[in-house]
Amino acid sequence: MSPPETGSRRRRGAVLSAMSLNLDSEDDFCLEENRFKQYCAEFIKHSQQIGDDWEWKSIKDFPDGYMSKTHFQMKNGNTSLIFKDSTKESDDQILTHVEEALDDSQVAGICATSEVIRYEYHVLYSSSYQVPVLYFRACFLDGRPLTLDEIWEGVHECYRARLLEGPWDTITQQEHPLLGQPFFVLHPCRTNEFMAPVLANSRRENRNINYITSWLSIVGPVVGLNLPLSYAKLVSEQNTKAD
Amino acid sequence: MAEVEKQLLLSPQDSSRGECGEEPPNVGTAVGVAEPAPPSAGSPVTEEPAEDTKKKIDVLLKAVGDTPIMKNKKWAVERTRTIQGLIDFIKKFLKLVASEQLFIYVNQSFAPSPDQEVGTLYECFGSDGKLVLHYCKSQAWG
Numbered sequence: 001m002s003p004p005e006t007g008s009r010r011r012r013g014a015v016l017s018a019m020s021l022n023l024d025s026e027d028d029f030c031l032e033e034n035r036f037k038q039y040c041a042e043f044i045k046h047s048q049q050i051g052d053d054w055e056w057k058s059i060k061d062f063p064d065g066y067m068s069k070t071h072f073q074m075k076n077g078n079t080s081l082i083f084k085d086s087t088k089e090s091d092d093q094i095l096t097h098v099e100e101a102l103d104d105s106q107v108a109g110i111c112a113t114s115e116v117i118r119y120e121y122h123v124l125y126s127s128s129y130q131v132p133v134l135y136f137r138a139c140f141l142d143g144r145p146l147t148l149d150e151i152w153e154g155v156h157e158c159y160r161a162r163l164l165e166g167p168w169d170t171i172t173q174q175e176h177p178l179l180g181q182p183f184f185v186l187h188p189c190r191t192n193e194f195m196a197p198v199l200a201n202s203r204r205e206n207r208n209i210n211y212i213t214s215w216l217s218i219v220g221p222v223v224g225l226n227l228p229l230s231y232a233k234l235v236s237e238q239n240t241k242a243d
Numbered sequence: 244m245a246e247v248e249k250q251l252l253l254s255p256q257d258s259s260r261g262e263c264g265e266e267p268p269n270v271g272t273a274v275g276v277a278e279p280a281p282p283s284a285g286s287p288v289t290e291e292p293a294e295d296t297k298k299k300i301d302v303l304l305k306a307v308g309d310t311p312i313m314k315n316k317k318w319a320v321e322r323t324r325t326i327q328g329l330i331d332f333i334k335k336f337l338k339l340v341a342s343e344q345l346f347i348y349v350n351q352s353f354a355p356s357p358d359q360e361v362g363t364l365y366e367c368f369g370s371d372g373k374l375v376l377h378y379c380k381s382q383a384w385g
Contacts, residue, residue, distance in 0.1 A: 158327045158357040161341065194346065194381040197308030201351055201377070209352040217354040218346060229367050232353030 029192060029199040030130035031211055039212040040067050040123065043231070050230050057122075059178050066135075066178065067123040067212075073154075073224060075115045116141050117154075121225050123212065124177060131191040132212060134219050135176055135183040148173065151184055151223075159222045171223070186219055194218060298322060300365040300374055304333065307348070307379040311337050317373075322362025326355050333378055348377040 031039075040056060044067065047054035058065040122135040138146040138154070151171060152160070176183045195215060202209045213231050220227055299319040306312045313336060320329070330345050339345060346354050349368045365374040 156357055158330070159344075194344075194379075197310075197379045197381070198348065198352055201307050205351065207351065214352045214354070217356075221354075221356040226356035226358075227353075229349075229353075229355065229359070229363070232350050232355070233367060 029196050031125075031132065032130070033125050033127065035211070036125045036132060037065070039210050042210055043067065043212045043216075046231060050228060052228060062178070064125075064178055066125075068121065069225075070118060070120045071225075073117050073119055075117055075150075075154075117146065119224060121220075121223075122176070122183070123216065126188050129188045129191065131188050131195070132215055133188045133191075134186045134216070134223070134225075135174075136186075136223055136225075137181075137183045148184075154224050156221055156224070184223075186223060191215065191219075300362060300369065301372060302329075302361065302365075303373050303375045305375060305377045307351070307377045310345075310378060310380040313337065320361050322360060322365070324361045325357060326359045326361070326364075327357035329361065329376075330357070330378075337380075339380060344381050346379045346381060348379070349374075351377050 044054050044056055046052075047069075052069070053071065054067055054069045056065055057068045117138050117140060119136060119138045124133050124135060125131075126133045138151065140146070146154075148171070155171075170187055171184050172187060173182055174185045175181070195211070195218075198209070198214055199211070210231075213227070216225070217227050217231070299321055302318050302320045304313055304316050304318065313333070326347055330347060333347075334343070334345050337345075348354055349364055355364060361374065364376075368374060
């Protein structure tokens with residue numbers, strides 16, 4: 001990770017290290033904006049190799065940018081039918097296999113366009129928290145945006161109970177810092193906490209990891225975004241080469 | 244014991260059974276292990292059937308950070324067990340409260356999605372006949 005930017009942070013970090021037995025202060029794992037962009041670039045490079053549709057979006061006249069991906073999903077979280085974004089130049093719509101367990105009534109439901117949801121995910125950098133933040137929005141194909149209740153229904157069962165219990169890490173609706181439009185946000189206040197052990201471990205083991213890949217693999221599934229395992233293999237290959 | 248064994252094998256999706264605990268290869272106190280294995284179980288874990296017919300894979304669980312270390316680290320896990328199932332099992336084993344989140348990582352850095360099957364992870368990341376998974380407790384999600 002990069003060294004702290006200011007003298008006061010370095011002093012504070014040293015004091016914390018001296019005071020506690022835990023040498024891995026959370027401050028050591030803050031993500032600098034330039035590193036954020038580097039990790040995003042590596043991530044997108046791999047995404048292009050595997051056709052995962054992540055892109056970097058820049059804002060005209062601003063140095064800021066963000067990673068973006070759009071995908072389609074069934075309302076009940078059934079992702080066995082996934083359509084590629086028809087607005088993209090590349091391919092025709094690709095229909096993946098339909099689960100055999102579906103009966104006729106379910107198939108008819110799937111064909112109804114109102115059941116298909118368009119999810120848009122943005123990965124931005126938060127200067128105040130010094131971590132990446134996941135913004136997302138979702139709408140039906142007829143343009144109707146999902147309500148917060150409907151978003152909650154889409155949260156993976158694995159996380160729903162705990163998210164509802166928690167007062168901090170929640171899904172809230174905020175204005176997108178760069179686009180000025182309403183988006184849902186997975187609050188970043190605890191990101192450092194759950195990233196710290198992973199980063200500390202990688203430092204101890206002298207392994208290179210991509211912060212964005214690790215972070216997104218953790219937070220993404222909460223809101224229906226699953227990273228293909230290929231991203232994890234990429235890290236492994238890099239470490240093998242380094243050995 | 245035999246009855247429990249049969250039920251465990253017939254209902255692999257029932258995570259409350261903790262079937263990750265059956266037939267741990269190198270631990271003395273096993274949970275729910277019966278003598279005669281029903282036909283569907285194939286050979287006991289200690290034998291080496293052909294890779295593609297092996298129903299269970301060996302998983303080594305390693306703690307990250309200040310997460311409690313499991314006394315039994317090696318488990319034989321059904322290929323179709325999901326990450327979510329494994330998370331539920333480890334949380335029960337470590338007696339974590341519901342509000343504590345547990346993350347599982349492959350390659351010490353990547354969290355597979357909850358629906359990912361352990362068998363697939365073994366095929367991608369397994370080596371020396373086992374899959375190493377790191378687990379980490381966090382308060383992140385409240």
